[in-house]
Amino acid sequence: MESAPLAAITLGGLQALFDELKNQGYRVVGPVVRDGAIVYDDIGAVSELPRGWKDEQDGGHYRLVRRSNDARFGYAVGPHSWKKYLHPPLQPLWRARREDDRMSVEPERAVPERFAFIGVRACELRAIAVQDRVLLGGAHADLHYQARRNGAFIVALNCSQAGGTCFCVSMNAGPKVDSGFDLALTEIAEGGEPLYIVAAGSEAGRKLLSALPHREAQSQEVAAAAAIVARTAASMGREMQADDVKELLQHNLDHPRWDEVAERCLACGNCTMVCPTCFCTSVQDSSDLAGLEFSRSRRWDSCFTSDFSYIHGGSVRTSTRSRYRQWITHKLASWFDQFGSSGCVGCGRCITWCPVGIDIAEEVRAIRESERPSAAEPSGESAAGGITPVKQR
Amino acid sequence: MSMAAEGAASAAAGVAGKPAGPDPWLPRLGRIVSRRRDSRDAWTLEIREQIPQSASFRPGQFNMLTAFGIGEVPISLSGDPAAMDRLIHTIRPVGPVSTALAQMRPGAAIGLRGPFGSGWPLRQAVGGDVLVVAGGLGLAPLRPVLYALLAGRERYGRITLLYGSRSPDDVLFHREIVSWSRRQRIEVHVTVDHAASGWDGHVGVVTTLVPRAQCEPQRTVALVCGPEVMMRLTVAALHAHGIPHEAIYLSMERNMKCALGLCGRCQLQSVLVCRDGPVFRYDRVRGLFAHKEL
Ligand SMILES: Cc1cc2nc3c(=O)[nH]c(=O)nc-3n(C[C@H](O)[C@H](O)[C@H](O)COP(=O)(O)OP(=O)(O)OC[C@H]3O[C@@H](n4cnc5c(N)ncnc54)[C@H](O)[C@@H]3O)c2cc1C
Ligand code: SF4
Ligand code: SF4
Ligand code: FES
Numbered sequence: 001m002e003s004a005p006l007a008a009i010t011l012g013g014l015q016a017l018f019d020e021l022k023n024q025g026y027r028v029v030g031p032v033v034r035d036g037a038i039v040y041d042d043i044g045a046v047s048e049l050p051r052g053w054k055d056e057q058d059g060g061h062y063r064l065v066r067r068s069n070d071a072r073f074g075y076a077v078g079p080h081s082w083k084k085y086l087h088p089p090l091q092p093l094w095r096a097r098r099e100d101d102r103m104s105v106e107p108e109r110a111v112p113e114r115f116a117f118i119g120v121r122a123c124e125l126r127a128i129a130v131q132d133r134v135l136l137g138g139a140h141a142d143l144h145y146q147a148r149r150n151g152a153f154i155v156a157l158n159c160s161q162a163g164g165t166c167f168c169v170s171m172n173a174g175p176k177v178d179s180g181f182d183l184a185l186t187e188i189a190e191g192g193e194p195l196y197i198v199a200a201g202s203e204a205g206r207k208l209l210s211a212l213p214h215r216e217a218q219s220q221e222v223a224a225a226a227a228i229v230a231r232t233a234a235s236m237g238r239e240m241q242a243d244d245v246k247e248l249l250q251h252n253l254d255h256p257r258w259d260e261v262a263e264r265c266l267a268c269g270n271c272t273m274v275c276p277t278c279f280c281t282s283v284q285d286s287s288d289l290a291g292l293e294f295s296r297s298r299r300w301d302s303c304f305t306s307d308f309s310y311i312h313g314g315s316v317r318t319s320t321r322s323r324y325r326q327w328i329t330h331k332l333a334s335w336f337d338q339f340g341s342s343g344c345v346g347c348g349r350c351i352t353w354c355p356v357g358i359d360i361a362e363e364v365r366a367i368r369e370s371e372r373p374s375a376a377e378p379s380g381e382s383a384a385g386g387i388t389p390v391k392q393r
Numbered sequence: 394m395s396m397a398a399e400g401a402a403s404a405a406a407g408v409a410g411k412p413a414g415p416d417p418w419l420p421r422l423g424r425i426v427s428r429r430r431d432s433r434d435a436w437t438l439e440i441r442e443q444i445p446q447s448a449s450f451r452p453g454q455f456n457m458l459t460a461f462g463i464g465e466v467p468i469s470l471s472g473d474p475a476a477m478d479r480l481i482h483t484i485r486p487v488g489p490v491s492t493a494l495a496q497m498r499p500g501a502a503i504g505l506r507g508p509f510g511s512g513w514p515l516r517q518a519v520g521g522d523v524l525v526v527a528g529g530l531g532l533a534p535l536r537p538v539l540y541a542l543l544a545g546r547e548r549y550g551r552i553t554l555l556y557g558s559r560s561p562d563d564v565l566f567h568r569e570i571v572s573w574s575r576r577q578r579i580e581v582h583v584t585v586d587h588a589a590s591g592w593d594g595h596v597g598v599v600t601t602l603v604p605r606a607q608c609e610p611q612r613t614v615a616l617v618c619g620p621e622v623m624m625r626l627t628v629a630a631l632h633a634h635g636i637p638h639e640a641i642y643l644s645m646e647r648n649m650k651c652a653l654g655l656c657g658r659c660q661l662q663s664v665l666v667c668r669d670g671p672v673f674r675y676d677r678v679r680g681l682f683a684h685k686e687l
Contacts, residue, residue: 093416093419094416096461098461098502101500105419105420107416135655139653139654140417140653141414142655280657280658281656281658285461285462287461294461296465301658308648312488316686322686333662333663334660337663
């Protein structure tokens, strides 16, 4: 991938990229400023990009501030993630109708919409790969996700600015993109008009790049781009010791810290809504008044609601303590058992968008610093890690 | 695990090589053939699929049943796994969906997906004794295993069913239980929590029956299904009786919206109950019983 010489394009080249994608039938979506935040939305012109903005982020805090240059991608990540397109908040599943006592069921066609995503960060690429494993990697593939995912064209972006809540370095998920993209940009914004150093990551990307006005990147430009990413890596806003976090949490399922965090947590579920890997859903059935037409759709759900774990007689997880524990142990521990990787990519959204600023990295640190293994746990085996299913047949 | 997506450098060039099969969220259509009351508050439905297909399943598996316009819930298969052309489900109405299902009359349209999940370990039981312990409606997912055990009766040692029910009126499959026990092919002990006049059987929780089981603990496989507290107490009683944890199997219950491993609702720490269960070997889930609200 890196063997081919890197290209350099200007803003004009970027506009040509948008145009070409549109010509090829893609729905181009990228970063725009809306209501004081950088969100993902349809975009046609480079003039709509968030020029000269950066995001100030901390626990429970997000604010756009002016930056000293005209960078178009000088922010980290906002409240949106690409899952809103690939795994949308509301997905119709099927409709059924009754005619003369005969029922018929029709699937909602998987939308053949092809998205081109502009400015996908390394952590976001990793999050997409995480959702790929969940929604496509098991025995049953989700056809709606599959159709959108297969059709997507990804223009990735190496980060030039770490956010205040970022910790992708700790999660080994960034800030440099390594795979899973069609084109990858690094923005060099110092000194006037930004320049984009471009790498192609796929045949489709190479083809598209060759159709754009571009030149070969000079070696000092390539070095400058590398230095930008290195600087970003060195300025992470947060840090988490992640190598043994799975075991740490699974050995501390009854740690008093869960009670402590439960006193602050509102169980609002914001963290699960903004998290780019959270995939849980509920389904809803409806019918017309005559009882002739029926449909089912699914929508995002959150493990912080009481319905989530409801079984007849009551919810399994009634306390906020148990719900927060479910969320964080799923992200950082049981995700490995269930899907073979971490469920956290260190994007920091859950920290920034938590109304009370609960910080996943800080919670892990607090448990680590006062580790108190669960008394009830059978010795010598991890409390929850050792569960394996009965072999099929 | 298939890493369909991981290796693909290009999004556009195709992420998931897997060809798109039938939509796993889409229910198949069926019709109710018969409905019978099997206890004070449980009804058994016989369903025939609109497009007939093999109805084979492993005892312990479940289907997702849809009452159109109301919803979809997991319900165990409770019939004979050898009867290939009809699906049998035993349902207790507890809320909107289960009530709508339990009230369905012959001819009514029903949606179904499945069968899903892991089954009871029939293989491991061959050559040894089998102890089946059911609480309440927990007998429904265990009935297929009893049919399978009886069909291959000579392959197993002693077979015992311990069944606990709230009251005599709640005893499921009453006539069948009597016939199994009468034909002496399995040993049956039934207990009720609250006796009524006319009941001359055992009174007390199902765990009090464990010492009566005529099985050789070291060569016994125990299959347990019922409410979580009942299973917890039963495991302790079985263990005290000398049955090792590795020989005890449980069927777990969690909220389920997809049964496909896609909705995340059946999370139970390291497992997804729909995908990895519902039947688990006890020693594998033992750690989970030690913590509240997992
Ligand atoms: C693997 C499995 C096998 C089951 N087998 C049977 C069976 O053979 N017969 C039977 O009568 N019941 C069985 N159940 C329980 C049955 O699924 C619930 O009684 C049913 O979901 C209740 O739904 P409701 O809408 O009628 O009631 P409500 O109590 O109003 O439930 C609302 C929603 O919560 C969820 N829910 C509630 N209780 C349960 C539960 N126990 N398990 C999972 N989700 C639940 C459902 O999504 C339901 O739609 C089984 C459950 C599981 C997980
Ligand atoms: S858990 Fe928080 S930091 Fe990790 S991926 Fe989700 S939102 Fe980002
Ligand atoms: S951790 Fe924060 S964002 Fe998540 S549910 Fe609790 S209060 Fe809401
Ligand atoms: S029921 Fe949806 S993941 Fe198990």
